[in-house]
Amino acid sequence: MTKVSPMHKEIDKETATSLLGFWVYMMTDCILFASLFAVFIVLKNNTAGGSNGAELFSLPFVLMQTLILLTSSFTSGLAMLAAQRSRIKDTFIWLGATGILGASFLALEINEFTKLDHSGSSWRTSGFLSSYFTLVGTHGLHITVGLLWLAGILFYIYKKGLNETSVKRLTMFSIFWHFLDVVWIFIFSVVYLLGVN
């Protein structure tokens, strides 16, 4: 890579266009989650004789999930920095860490879902639980897609190295991953913190 002075540090036009497009996509995803939050808030008290949030949620468990996800965002940031400095080994390490943390988060979520289902509180139980599983599950689905995407990027970098394309894709992934973090903060507050009261 040639060195450029900060004054002329321009990303090339194609990349800028792609990133703008990706940001617009992120905004549409934001509205998707906003709709699901609205649905959750409407149905929150419709427990239809089933359990409510205070009976079902364990805050320490969710706090652990939250910390794991926040850490994975931090490591994905470190991976970005390493990639921009063309340090391929560091990029791999931090992306690997991001992947492992993301997968652990997902494992915890699946564990929680299964426990709820087995204790007789499934999405079939009530409007409240339908919206709970759908909102949190949609976030989980995004995490799953993110992990698949991450695997694809790792494979790509392994094959082709850190070129412009891989850095561009990594940037988008990073935006996506941070976004999921922000959404999770809202889930943590709206679903869990307000839910146990």
Added chain:
Amino acid sequence: MLSIFSAAEVPGTDRMVLLFGQLMVVGAGLLIGLALIYFKKVGWLWKNWLTSVDHKKIGIMYLVVAGVMLLRGLADTVLLRFQQATSSGASHGIVSSDHFQQIFTAHGTMMIFFVAMGLVFGIINLIVPLQIGSRDVAFPLLNNLSFWMYAAGAILINLSLVFGGEFAATGWLAYPPLSELQFSPGVGVDYWIWSIQIAGIGTLLSGINFITTILTKRAPGMTMMKMPVFVWSVLAAMSLVAAAFPILTVTLVLLTLDRTIGTHFFTTTGGGNAMMYVNLIWAWGHPEVYILILPAFGIYSEIVATFSRKRLFGYASMVYAIIAITALSFVVWLHHFFTMGAGADVNAFFGIMTMVIAIPTGVKVFNWLFTMYRGRINFASPMIWFIGFVITFSIGGAAGVMLGVPPIDFQLHNTLFLVAHFHTMIVGGALFGYFAGIVYWFPKVFGFKLDEKLGKLAVYLWIAGFICAFTPLYILGLMGATRRLDHYDASLGWQGLFIVAGVGVLIIFAGVGVQLLMFYKSIRNRKKNIDKTGDPWNGRTLEWATSSPAPVYNFAAIPTVTDRDEFYRVKQLKLKLPKRKFSAIEMPNNSPFGIFMAGWALMFAFSVIWHFPPTIILAVLGIVITFLVRSFNDNTTYLISAAEVEAIENKRVGALL
């Protein structure tokens, strides 16, 4: 699984109508397939069209699919009108209640999602990159994928006729609890859900694509306030797409979950809330109305300026009106269900907001009229479409303001008055605009003009037929006729008006026939109507600055813009043709990515509808693998050398500069 192929017990005439539909779908598919093989055109079609990422070709493909769907939707109209004209008193018409419901549901769904949306995106694709002086859209491959998602939705809705033989009988927005499994156990609602879910995702991707295109791909010098009004209207409509379509996606997913895994979002039991669906679907649905009409406003703005040979009156106010309509369209959704019982304060708010939209819309109408004032108007057929639009749209708009008053709405809710109102807006407003746009830009796309004589005859037939078909519905609505009636008592005295409405539809049909004849005759006589200049109407904006049809790269040299009517300004300067130097142009490669992805999506949807997990898994795997394969393809562009560009440019029949 065998139930896929055999329709449930369907009685007499219904069976014939259904069989006819099945034969049409299967027959048309077979015929096209055989013709392609016979003329050895399969490879040509695949290479030059289906996998093309050229926005102009994608635009044409949108128009073709939308045209076919328009004919299908119109065929439904004939059945509906015939039923209502004959099913009075002792006679019960030709179709059963249940089948009648399926027909009006299919009619609404097809006309909105596959005709109106298809025409909008067709015209946007054809014109926006040319008007902003760009070589293509921001993401050409994504554009191809969007088209195929739309086409996959259209295929799925037609498959419902063949596999299963039933469609939703719920109305075009499938309100629960009727659309829940408990009351609609068949696959009809699932077909409805998935055909618009897939097409909707395609629309969303298109929206993202065009927002990015307009923001980043404009020619140098074209500031936001120098963009043609059509481009502004598209930017506004695409912002609405980006903001509203995710809500549709969520709503459809929730209904799917209710129907497939037993959640309780909109059910009558288990803490569901059916009115939440109605709120959600209209939070998408109202902006959708403006997604359809705003580009039509943009088209009229271009046409009125060109054919009045004047600069558009009040450009800035046009732009602000568009922005105002865009913002307001998100705070009026509740007027679709004032009768929900939200209370006087809420209804008053939404009622006032609804009426406020009439203000920016009125600004636009007056701007068009002032543009015409003291202009040298050329009454070509696009201009006549416009005049027809102003009249019908003003009537429909006034009816809309009436419906926006909650106490009046309480009386008119769910009557034919409402049906007449929204048809006035979508047919007399949006559809007339698309037709005008197609006639106006046809020479740009195909290189020859359409037959003006038949074109004008078509406009007059459409306007006359439209007025004849929908005025009776306003009256019937005021008399208390509810919408979606398949039978009424003879003593009500409605039959005469229903018959008049039926005659109106026949006149519209004649109009469509004349339009088809117009295309046929114009193509046959294309040598006579050839457009050598690239500028057949004395146009004002950049799309007319290149040849007709435009070369694959649109502009050999990207123009620099200094004026709103840039091309008109350049023409006034009467510049001599400068000796031009050409440089090589990089263009995106064609790719089958979009067609594969949409194919997997179609397989996914079809498998979910029929609850068949193996192919669901296969489709998901297919999507992942297709993505992976594409991401390793670094060879995504090709170069047109300077010599080739020069050869193409020299072949231009009449260079303008």
